[in-house]
Amino acid sequence: MAKKGSNTLFQGFDYSRKMEVTGILIMAISVLLLLSIASYHPDDYAIVQSISYDSLLQVDQGPALRVNNWLGVFGAYISYFFVSTLFGYVSILIPVIIFSIGWIVLRQESISEMAWTVAYGLWMIFLLSTTAGWFYNRYEAYSAAWSGNSGIYFSSILQNLTGIGSIIILFVLLFVSLFILIDRDIQKSIDRIQGWSPNFSLDFLNRLKPQKKDSPQPQSQTQTQPTTRVERQRRAEEAQKNSSQQREEERRERTIDEIVEQSQERDRKRELERKKESADLENKPPRAVLERATDSEVDPNSEDNDVEISVIVGEGDEEASAKELDRKNKQKAKEVPVIKYKFPQVDLLDSPPNEGNDVDLEEIKINKKIILEKLKRHKIEILSINAIVGPTVTLYEIEPAPDVKISKIQSYANDLKMATAAHGLRIMAPIPGRSAVGIEVPNKTRETVYIKTVLNTKKFVETEFALPIALGKTIENEVYMVDLNKMPHLLIAGATGSGKTVGINTIITCLLYKCHPDDLKFVLIDPKKIELSLYRNIQNHFLAFLPGSEEPIITDTDTALETLQSITKEMDERYDLLKMAMVRDIKAYNKKFDNDELDEELGHRHLPYIVVVIDELADLMMTAGKQIEEPIARIAQLARAVGIHLVVATQRPSVNVITGTIKANFPARMAYQVASKVDSRTILDTGGADQLVGSGDMLFSNGAGMTRIQNAYVSTTEVEKITSYIGNQKGYKKPFHLPVIEEEEPGIPDPLDEIDELFKEAAKLVVLHQQGSVSLLQRKLKIGYNRAGRIIDQLYNAEVVGPFQGSTARDVKISEEEELDEIFDELGI
Numbered sequence: 001m002a003k004k005g006s007n008t009l010f011q012g013f014d015y016s017r018k019m020e021v022t023g024i025l026i027m028a029i030s031v032l033l034l035l036s037i038a039s040y041h042p043d044d045y046a047i048v049q050s051i052s053y054d055s056l057l058q059v060d061q062g063p064a065l066r067v068n069n070w071l072g073v074f075g076a077y078i079s080y081f082f083v084s085t086l087f088g089y090v091s092i093l094i095p096v097i098i099f100s101i102g103w104i105v106l107r108q109e110s111i112s113e114m115a116w117t118v119a120y121g122l123w124m125i126f127l128l129s130t131t132a133g134w135f136y137n138r139y140e141a142y143s144a145a146w147s148g149n150s151g152i153y154f155s156s157i158l159q160n161l162t163g164i165g166s167i168i169i170l171f172v173l174l175f176v177s178l179f180i181l182i183d184r185d186i187q188k189s190i191d192r193i194q195g196w197s198p199n200f201s202l203d204f205l206n207r208l209k210p211q212k213k214d215s216p217q218p219q220s221q222t223q224t225q226p227t228t229r230v231e232r233q234r235r236a237e238e239a240q241k242n243s244s245q246q247r248e249e250e251r252r253e254r255t256i257d258e259i260v261e262q263s264q265e266r267d268r269k270r271e272l273e274r275k276k277e278s279a280d281l282e283n284k285p286p287r288a289v290l291e292r293a294t295d296s297e298v299d300p301n302s303e304d305n306d307v308e309i310s311v312i313v314g315e316g317d318e319e320a321s322a323k324e325l326d327r328k329n330k331q332k333a334k335e336v337p338v339i340k341y342k343f344p345q346v347d348l349l350d351s352p353p354n355e356g357n358d359v360d361l362e363e364i365k366i367n368k369k370i371i372l373e374k375l376k377r378h379k380i381e382i383l384s385i386n387a388i389v390g391p392t393v394t395l396y397e398i399e400p401a402p403d404v405k406i407s408k409i410q411s412y413a414n415d416l417k418m419a420t421a422a423h424g425l426r427i428m429a430p431i432p433g434r435s436a437v438g439i440e441v442p443n444k445t446r447e448t449v450y451i452k453t454v455l456n457t458k459k460f461v462e463t464e465f466a467l468p469i470a471l472g473k474t475i476e477n478e479v480y481m482v483d484l485n486k487m488p489h490l491l492i493a494g495a496t497g498s499g500k501t502v503g504i505n506t507i508i509t510c511l512l513y514k515c516h517p518d519d520l521k522f523v524l525i526d527p528k529k530i531e532l533s534l535y536r537n538i539q540n541h542f543l544a545f546l547p548g549s550e551e552p553i554i555t556d557t558d559t560a561l562e563t564l565q566s567i568t569k570e571m572d573e574r575y576d577l578l579k580m581a582m583v584r585d586i587k588a589y590n591k592k593f594d595n596d597e598l599d600e601e602l603g604h605r606h607l608p609y610i611v612v613v614i615d616e617l618a619d620l621m622m623t624a625g626k627q628i629e630e631p632i633a634r635i636a637q638l639a640r641a642v643g644i645h646l647v648v649a650t651q652r653p654s655v656n657v658i659t660g661t662i663k664a665n666f667p668a669r670m671a672y673q674v675a676s677k678v679d680s681r682t683i684l685d686t687g688g689a690d691q692l693v694g695s696g697d698m699l700f701s702n703g704a705g706m707t708r709i710q711n712a713y714v715s716t717t718e719v720e721k722i723t724s725y726i727g728n729q730k731g732y733k734k735p736f737h738l739p740v741i742e743e744e745e746p747g748i749p750d751p752l753d754e755i756d757e758l759f760k761e762a763a764k765l766v767v768l769h770q771q772g773s774v775s776l777l778q779r780k781l782k783i784g785y786n787r788a789g790r791i792i793d794q795l796y797n798a799e800v801v802g803p804f805q806g807s808t809a810r811d812v813k814i815s816e817e818e819e820l821d822e823i824f825d826e827l828g829i
């Protein structure tokens with residue numbers, strides 16, 4: 001239930017402002033405390049003892065002036081209490097803890113965060129002062145003020161009980177506590193320590209062994225090394241920046257018009273960030289040089305033997321420690337007590353075979369030779385050539401001599417294609433943001449990117465994305481991860497057999513491994529009738545469908561149309577709820593709802609994200625055309641703030657399936673191999689997808705650059721295992737139903753006796769405020785969402801208000817009360 005505002009000093013302040021003020025006050029108190037402890041002086045207490053209360057109130061306070069503490073008599077008392085009586089100088093951590101509490105309150109972070117900070121801080125204060133007390137007791141090396149009386153007291157007891165063992169106990173506790181601070185999770189700390197031991201013994205053994213020169217590094221070693229620290233730090237900083245920006249935005253309240261406007265603004269910002277990010281990626285230094293080979297190794301007589309080739313294998317993302325994802329998920333499930341739910345475990349997924357994927361140096365050298373020979377024949381001089389070996393293709397990065405025009409290389413692209421005889425060769429001249437030319441040549445043996453290897457990475461396990469999707473691996477072997485929540489919709493195209501269904505399964509699997517059923521529902525539309533049928537198992541947990549529908553996976557066009565219309569209704573309802581709650585998006589809304597700030601009686605409810613998957617748009621477009629396009633376009637335009645996202649796939653990327661309206665509203669696109677350049681242009685606005693090699697080889701475009709990715713592979717058996725694992729659990733008592741749509745006909749079809757008692761009052765209110773909104777009626781008439789919605793429908797039927805218009809209130813068609821009376825007369829009320 002929402003908390004009602006009381007008649008206090010704070011009335012008029014909303015919850016957020018109150019928290020901010022409280023946070024600042026707490027922080028101010030902590031600063032005062034810090035100053036008083038920092039300026040503690042042992043003589044002060046004796047001075048303040050000698051001051052009488054009366055003299056404190058006199059202007060000429062002789063003895064008080066002798067107090068050394070920066071905060072005068074008050075500071076002297078306080079610092080004496082904390083430093084001398086309690087924990088010594090270690091007490092300085094107390095204002096630090098109080099400051100953190102103030103900060104947590106100010107930023108409105110979770111209570112558990114606060115409890116953790118307080119408990120950990122107090123424990124450390126106790127431990128440090130007892131340790132200081134131990135040394136004071138034993139050696140009296142420094143003043144007792146370092147440990148305070150309590151430190152001396154506890155260390156004496158410990159020494160009496162355990163003798164010299166007491167210092168070992170203290171050090172072990174300190175050591176463990178510091179680890180907990182780093183990881184906040186004992187299991188993680190244990191994993192970390194476990195991780196040290198084999199590395200340590202390996203290092204040790206390696207040092208003992210004589211060093212073998214020139215032995216090639218096994219690929220698997222280079223691939224499992226962590227990404228650089230700078231990179232990790234950059235990402236951590238970015239994540240922090242993003243989350244604090246988000247929090248800052250969440251606190252602002254605004255109307256729905258602003259919401260749409262601001263979400264467009266955020267889109268623009270995000271696009272700029274993405275552009276910057278992709279530029280950063282392009283400029284990243286290569287990470288693992290597998291081998292340098294001069295041309296002389298290929299052909300000793302070659303004249304190109306001054307050009308070296310560096311073969312680079314991306315190191316890949318850092319693996320998460322064993323069971324980390326499962327542990328985190330277990331914790332997440334505990335936090336949602338609505339149902340007892342166990343997330344699918346990582347063990348359900350297949351592990352990649354251990355044989356590794358050896359880099360074929362011979363193949364690389366041959367390709368290099370062909371490329372260089374061709375360029376030489378056209379008198380194009382080059383400075384260097386790198387080969388970056390990805391799972392599906394190898395990218396040859398060629399740096400031409402300064403006087404060579406890059407466009408010249410581009411003009412010989414076809415010649416090169418013929419020379420390498422490689423289908424799927426793609427030329428980037430230049431590589432975006434660089435003065436180099438890239439030639440992607442498919443590898444003769446491809447590496448399958450198993451989904452387990454992308455899910456079990458720190459990147460995926462630790463992501464804060466609301467709807468994270470680890471699509472697969474880039475050419476640099478990095479896991480490519482996106483947030484569906486930010487995209488906010490995804491268009492997928494590819495010829496038959498190119499890997500779309502596997503791609504959709506990858507997306508759903510990623511979400512199932514990260515999202516609780518309370519926070520996510522899928523609407524699955526599968527006109528092909530087989531592809532998505534595997535997900536029937538999870539209907540009690542994750543599927544949303546129309547009430548009365550026997551089949552949770554929608555396969556016929558009529559139901560698909562009805563379902564999409566119902567989703568637009570759900571979207572409109574959600575907009576109204578957000579408007580009433582005065583928040584800008586579903587995340588902020590759910591936060592308010594979970595904090596009991598929203599009244600269920602007014603129709604408020606927890607809103608899960610809804611991901612609508614359509615596998616084969618073409619089938620729907622062929623049978624229902626414009627009718628189906630309309631709700632899709634509406635959802636795509638508006639639904640992002642209310643947590644509804646579309647994933648639409650087609651094998652026929654022609655303009656009558658991917659129409660201009662649909663395309664304009666789907667900035668994120670995924671293209672698998674397509675039959676022609678025209679198809680590629682329809683989906684990506686440029687060629688390239690026609691040069692892909694199938695089986696999950698794809699180009700991902702988010703409006704700011706394009707990335708070639710090998711889609712992670714999830715087999716049907718794996719999907720079956722995951723869905724059965726979830727399906728065998730009890731689930732919700734009733735499935736998640738989408739709203740029923742009633743036909744709205746203008747006129748006054750409602751029989752007289754069904755007109756709401758509050759109809760007249762509502763009509764007057766609407767005319768008075770010139771605003772036809774459900775939330776206005778809810779507020780003024782103190783009625784629930786459903787009733788207010790019904791009255792608005794009746795006002796529409798009585799032609800008092802106009803039709804529904806999405807995020808803005810309905811127009812009011814009547815301006816004078818007299819006109820209203822006429823309508824009342826007509827209705828006989």
Ligand SMILES: Nc1ncnc2c1ncn2[C@@H]1O[C@H](COP(=O)(O)OP(=O)(O)OP(=O)(O)O)[C@@H](O)[C@H]1O
Pocket residue numbers: 448449494495496497498499500501502503651695696697710711712713714
């Ligand atoms: N990411 C991948 N890694 C390895 N192999 C893949 C991958 N994606 C697809 N394949 C292979 O390609 C085959 C066809 O894939 P998929 O069924 O996803 O194609 P599709 O585009 O959905 O085809 P259709 O439109 O006919 O349903 C799969 O059975 C699998 O063998």
